Structures are given as C-alpha cells and as structure tokens.
Amino acid sequence: MLKIIPGWQVKLLDANHIQTTGISSLELMERAAKGFVDWWNGKGFDHSAPVNIFCGAGNNGGDGFAIARLLDTSGFKVSVLKCFDESAKLSSDALVNFKLLPDGIRVMDWNEFDKSKDGIVVDAFLGVGLTGELRSTAKAIIQKINSFDGKVISVDIPSGLPSDDLLSGACVRADFTVTFAFPKLSLLFPEHAAVTGELILVDIGIADTEYDLFDSTSYYLRKEDVPFFHRKFHRFSHKGDFGKVLIVAGSEGKMGAAILSCKAALRSGSGLVTALMPKSERQIIQIAVPEAMCQFELPTDLSRFDAIGIGPGLGVMGKSALLESIFHRFKNPMVIDADALTILSENPDLVHLIPKGSILTPHLKEFDRLLGDTSNHLARLEKAADFCRSLELNLLIKGANSVICLADGRQVFNSSGTPYMATGGSGDVLTGMLTSFLGQGYSSANAMFCGVYHHGLAGEIAGEHYLRGTIASDLIDAIPETFVQLGIS
Numbered sequence: 001m002l003k004i005i006p007g008w009q010v011k012l013l014d015a016n017h018i019q020t021t022g023i024s025s026l027e028l029m030e031r032a033a034k035g036f037v038d039w040w041n042g043k044g045f046d047h048s049a050p051v052n053i054f055c056g057a058g059n060n061g062g063d064g065f066a067i068a069r070l071l072d073t074s075g076f077k078v079s080v081l082k083c084f085d086e087s088a089k090l091s092s093d094a095l096v097n098f099k100l101l102p103d104g105i106r107v108m109d110w111n112e113f114d115k116s117k118d119g120i121v122v123d124a125f126l127g128v129g130l131t132g133e134l135r136s137t138a139k140a141i142i143q144k145i146n147s148f149d150g151k152v153i154s155v156d157i158p159s160g161l162p163s164d165d166l167l168s169g170a171c172v173r174a175d176f177t178v179t180f181a182f183p184k185l186s187l188l189f190p191e192h193a194a195v196t197g198e199l200i201l202v203d204i205g206i207a208d209t210e211y212d213l214f215d216s217t218s219y220y221l222r223k224e225d226v227p228f229f230h231r232k233f234h235r236f237s238h239k240g241d242f243g244k245v246l247i248v249a250g251s252e253g254k255m256g257a258a259i260l261s262c263k264a265a266l267r268s269g270s271g272l273v274t275a276l277m278p279k280s281e282r283q284i285i286q287i288a289v290p291e292a293m294c295q296f297e298l299p300t301d302l303s304r305f306d307a308i309g310i311g312p313g314l315g316v317m318g319k320s321a322l323l324e325s326i327f328h329r330f331k332n333p334m335v336i337d338a339d340a341l342t343i344l345s346e347n348p349d350l351v352h353l354i355p356k357g358s359i360l361t362p363h364l365k366e367f368d369r370l371l372g373d374t375s376n377h378l379a380r381l382e383k384a385a386d387f388c389r390s391l392e393l394n395l396l397i398k399g400a401n402s403v404i405c406l407a408d409g410r411q412v413f414n415s416s417g418t419p420y421m422a423t424g425g426s427g428d429v430l431t432g433m434l435t436s437f438l439g440q441g442y443s444s445a446n447a448m449f450c451g452v453y454h455h456g457l458a459g460e461i462a463g464e465h466y467l468r469g470t471i472a473s474d475l476i477d478a479i480p481e482t483f484v485q486l487g488i489s
C-alpha cells in the first residue's frame with residue numbers, strides 16, 4: 001500500500017529519491033510531465049482543441065512548461081499563460097523548462113486568456129508548495145480559470161487547495177486532477193470532490209519503500225496491492241475451508257437486502273451461507289438464492305459459523321435483543337451494517353459488547369448517528385481513529401474513496417469504485433462480501449482490503465456496461481470478473 005505523506009514532505013521525498021537513485025530533480029519533473037501526457041494521450045482528446053496551460057513560478061509551473069513542450073510535440077496547439085510577473089524568481093527546474101519551450105508555443109500573461117474560446121485548460125499554477133492564505137493576484141488567476149466553461153485539468157492538485165487541510169479560500173474547480181507519486185490527502189475528502197473532479201494517480205518511479213522514512217497513518221489502496229491480501233487455497237480445499245457464514249438480514253418488505261448479501265457472499269467464495277430471517281419470508285429467499293440455507297431462530301451455538309454479517313434490511317423495532325444475544329454468543333469478528341448500526345446508535349451500551357476486531361460499515365449519516373455529528377472529513381477521521389483504537393474495532397467509512405479505519409490506527413483510502421455505485425443495495429452487497437472474506441479466514445484488515453477493493457472494482461465493471469442504470473445485482477454479477485482482473489484463482 002502506498003503511504004500518504006503531508007504535502008510539505010514531498011521535497012524531502014524527492015531529495016531522498018534523487019540522492020539514492022542518482023537521477024536529477026529535472027528528470028523527476030520530466031517523468032511527472034511524461035506521466036501526465038501519457039494519461040492525456042490515453043484520453044484521446046481532440047487535437048484541434050487549443051490547450052491553454054496556466055503556469056506558476058514554482059515546480060508546479062515547471063511541470064506545466066514541460067507538459068506544454070510534450071503536448072506541442074504530440075501535435076496539440078498549446079499556449080502558456082504565465083501566472084507570474086517579470087520580477088518573479090522561477091524555481092531552477094521551472095526556469096530550465098521555461099527556456100526549453102519551443103518557438104511554436106505562444107507565451108502570454110494570464111490575464112490575456114480569452115475564456116470564451118473552446119479548448120482545454122491545464123492548471124499548473126500552484127501545487128503542494130502553497131503556503132498560507134492566497135495572495136490577491138492568485139485569487140484573480142483562480143477566478144479566471146474558473147470562469148472558463150470547458151474542461152479544466154489540474155496538475156498534481158487544484159490550485160488553491162491545501163494538500164492536507166480543508167479548503168477555506170478560492171480554488172480551481174477541476175474536471176480531472178492528475179496527481180503525482182501519491183494522492184495528496186485533501187484530494188480524498190468528500191467535501192473536495194467538486195474541485196478535484198476525477199482523480200488520476202501517476203507513478204513517477206518512487207518506490208513504496210521510500211516512504212518508510214516518513215511517519216503517517218494514512219495509506220492508499222491500489223489494484224496492485226490487493227492480491228497480497230488474498231489467501232491461497234489448494235486443490236484439496238473443500239467447501240468447509242471457504243467458510244460457513246451467517247447473514248442476519250431481511251424483514252417483511254426488505255428481503256431484497258438479505259438476498260443481495262447472501263448472493264454476494266456466495267459470489268465472493270463462501271462455501272456455505274445461512275440466512276437468519278423471519279420464517280414468513282422464507283419462500284422469497286429460497287427461490288432467489290437456492291444455494292443459501294435458512295434459519296428462523298438464532299441458534300444457541302454460533303461457534304459453527306466462521307463469520308456473521310448483520311444488518312441489511314433487518315429492521316430496527318424489537319431487534320436490539322437479537323443483536324445483544326449475538327454479541328454474547330459469538331466471539332469472533334463480525335460485520336455490522338445498516339439497521340444494526342442504527343440499533344447501536346439508539347443503544348450505545350451495546351457498542352461495548354461487540355466482538356473485538358469486528359467491522360462496522362457506516363455511510364456518512366450512519367457515522368454521525370453512531371459517533372456524533374462531525375463538521376468535516378478531517379474531524380470524522382480523527383473521531384474514527386479514537387473509536388477504533390479505544391474499542392479495538394474497525395470502521396469502514398463508506399463513500400467515494402471509502403476509508404478503512406483499523407484498530408491499529410491505520411486509515412486506508414480505497415481507490416476503486418465509480419459514482420454509479422451510489423444505488424440502493426450496494427451496501428448490502430458489500431456486507432456479504434466482507435462477511436465472506438472474514439469467513440474464509442482472512443484477518444479483519446485483509447477482509448476489508450479485499451472486500452472494499454473488489455466491491456469498487458465490481459462497480460467499475462458493471463458501470464462500464466450500465467452507466468447510471470447500474471443496480472446492486474449488477475455488482476454481484478461482476479464479482480467473478482474482479483477475481484479474473486486481479487488474477488486471483
């Protein structure tokens with residue numbers, strides 16, 4: 001997993017990389033620019049669209065000059081808009097790249113930009129070197145960029161956004177942010193989604209181990225990380241090895257939630273799935289998921305189950321005693337979601353009975369109901385860290401870039417997923433997947449890494465076909481393909 005370090009430490013990360021590998025800082029800037037242009041070329045932007053690149057005087061601007069040169073070579077009609085005056089001192093690498101601009105590129109002052117023209121704007125004005133409050137000219141430049149109706153692509157970070165803090169002033173509103181080496185923490189906050197746009201991470205050749213020098217509890221979970229968290233099964237493995245799970249879900253009118261969880265658990269590899277549900281509803285589930293067994297009373301001995309998932313469609317009224325009995329009878333980590341979370345917020349004493357290592361999966365509203373109102377994501381993450389450490393529990397804060405908050409203090413931001421997943425039942429699918437991995441003998445942390453990443457990837461696969469018509473059942477159908485794409489047998 002990739003460590004997320006504060007923006008001000010990027011300089012130290014670079015210096016260390018330069019010292020250990022012997023490459024120059026200019027080469028590192030060139031790699032960043034090449035990575036940006038590779039992504040650009042993959043997008044297939046129209047060559048006739050003029051490209052206007054706003055460049056600051058620091059290394060973010062330096063990236064912009066190098067990008068301008070490379071896009072010019074690729075045949076784009078590029079203009080550079082200088083966001084500094086004649087007296088400004090450019091960073092040494094920015095100066096080199098400024099001087100390397102080919103003659104064909106028109107260089108203008110930022111206020112000469114004609115916002116009514118078509119094309120694409122590239123924002124290479126301010127990067128992680130922003131300090132303190134924006135100066136007035138910077139605000140005017142940002143306003144100018146934001147007055148443009150076309151596509152805006154930010155280099156490393158939207159100009160004006162602090163790398164590790166909440167936005168308080170003006171900021172470029174990007175459609176895409178192409179960030180280098182690691183995602184800056186603030187790019188992952190839900191309140192910044194509107195300024196970050198789609199997030200793209202470009203590898204500039206800094207190895208994960210080079211982050212070991214830095215203390216941080218924040219991480220980013222990428223596709224290449226996930227296979228390492230999977231268990232390996234051998235050819236003599238039998239259904240018992242793949243876990244027996246109990247899904248406690250569903251009530252009259254809400255059996256769909258139970259069906260989605262059970263199916264998702266089966267599709268994620270569970271050997272045996274039992275649903276605990278009201279007897280009156282049995283026909284629905286037995287027809288919809290013939291592979292699942294049904295139970296209508298809570299068994300006294302729960303030790304025959306490897307994992308339990310509770311909550312989807314369960315209902316709240318009169319269910320707190322059921323939750324309490326399960327907490328008393330089951331001593332292994334379990335997954336707690338949806339109505340079970342509501343029951344916990346209404347009966348806070350029950351929280352102390354939850355088996356250690358369990359996984360709670362609130363979305364933002366459920367989080368606030370359970371842990372108290374939070375005004376922003378930073379405050380939420382801090383609250384989550386205290387909760388997880390003190391109770392030895394794990395929390396998944398669901399949303400874009402869901403955060404896996406572990407009892408050991410790590411907070412891991414997921415990279416898979418698509419906005420098309422914001423559809424009823426998506427969380428029920430996730431509960432089934434997490435319960436399945438727990439039941440297959442994964443540690444709580446590994447079950448979360450795999451469950452959350454596969455769930456997002458299933459959303460991406462389904463979303464490619466169905467776009468905004470994606471429904472939760474499509475995610476389940478896509479689960480097998482996630483194993484194929486990750487090379488998990």
Ligand SMILES: NC(=O)C1=CN([C@@H]2O[C@H](COP(=O)(O)OP(=O)(O)OC[C@H]3O[C@@H](n4cnc5c(N)ncnc54)[C@H](OP(=O)(O)O)[C@@H]3O)[C@@H](O)[C@H]2O)[C@H](O)CC1
Nearest residue numbers: 029057058059060127128129130131133134135138156180
């Ligand atoms: N490893 C990597 O990720 C690499 C990233 N690269 C790029 O480098 C930038 C960081 O570059 P840096 O030179 O450190 O800083 P910036 O360019 O982001 O910002 C410096 C300029 O910003 C001006 N500034 C600072 N604060 C303010 C403010 N409050 N209001 C207005 N202007 C401000 C500052 O002006 P000064 O007058 O204060 O000097 C500078 O002009 C990173 O984001 C990446 O894009 C490398 O290219 C490769 C490695």
Ligand SMILES: [K+]
Nearest residue numbers: 123126157159
């Ligand atoms: K920028």
